[in-house]
Amino acid sequence: MKYDFDKVIQRQGTSSLKWDYAGERFGNKDLLPLWVADMDFESPEPVVDAVKKRASHGIYGYTGRSMSCHESIINWMKKRHGWGIKMDWLTYTPGVVPALSIAILAFTNPGDKIIVQTPVYYPFFSVIKNNGRQILDNELKLVDGKYTMDFDDLEEKIDSSVKMLILCSPHNPVGRVWSKEELKRLAKICVEKDIIIISDEIHSDIIFKGSRHIPIAALSEEIADRTITCIAPSKTFNIAGLSASVAIISNKGLKKNFDNIVEGLGIASGNVFGITAMEAAYTHGEEWLSELLNYLEDNMNYVKEYIDENIPEIKVDKVEGTYLLWLNCKGLNLSQDELKKFMYGTAGVALNDGTTFGKSGEGYMRMNIGCPRVYLVEGLKRIETAVRGVRK
Known part of the structure; x- marks a missing residue:
């Protein structure tokens, strides 16, 4: 090694x-x-070297994202997950949790219900509550030592006030990598009920033998049309402190609304070292x-x-x-x-x-x-x- x-x-x-x-x-x-x-x-090592090289320059002014940065993400998603994405689908955010909050502000109204599948990553609760929305818990089922989605419970609970589902894929904390069949069934419900999917895929590169991560938006154009996929190099390459993540949105209308919130909050510029590390990680990691x-x-x-x-x-x-x-x-x-x-x-x-x-x-x-x-x-x-x- x-x-x-x-x-x-x-x-x-x-x-x-x-x-x-x-x-x-x-x-x-x-x-x-x-x-x-x-x-x-x-x-x-390539990430550490890239950050050191950038730091040695001595000037850390406002920094844009080069074509090579965009391409590093596009190439990574294609090679690792078989998903062909485009540059104009990318919006950069300071983290996945901020991206969840941005999506909630962009696509729901106060009082709307948002589905989570517990037990689940606890910041999901705070971004919903702190933005004045309601949590709808579609609890996972434990069957023979394996967690599965409870689709019957989900369909029973959905009403006209449910506007969004936050998917944890792979799932934290239970460690499930959802199968294509599970994702298709979940997506079908969301399409039928007109529910926006926010897919937190921050752990999508940490997959063990015998499993394969499938971005839910990669299933079909119809599903991608209502999905905001959130990824980041932070968990994969241990650079969470550099605050760099990406939202992938193919639907132009959804992306415009999402980008309006990003611009309104003034968080589009990014961190010089986060930008540097992200490109190095996805290119050489x-x-x-x-x-x-x-x-x-x-x-x-x-x-x-x-x-x-x-x-x-x-x-x-x-x-x-x-x-x-x-x-x-x-x-x-x-x-x-x-x-x-x-x-x-x-x-x-x-x-x-x-x-x-x-x-x-x-x-x-x-x-x-x-x-x-x-x-x-x-x-x-x-x-x-x-x-x-x-x-x-």
């Missing part, structure tokens, strides 16, 4: 949300942080990503085997995508508050509270495996030791 993902890099003292603010958030300064979704790996996926899959297998063998009170299934595992901790027989105190206090491991993803997250915690394996070894040992105390 060209890249060393076992390399431990000191992140304390860099204002890292994951490391420097975990103690403040979870009430224990000695926590091992396996929570927020950024990775503890250096970004690809594929070799690094290939090695990363192998490492992440080995991490997933390690965690699964360790928990199965040593902590049977906790259940975990392998995921199809993302570097996040959804731990079923119900076997510990603890309330959610007790579970949090147990993980943060007794075990000394920072994991995401399952209930922040919706009420169906009761009894669950989310673990980030995007780190050198030594951290997972230490974290799992801490949890196992704590569980032994509960067994007594």
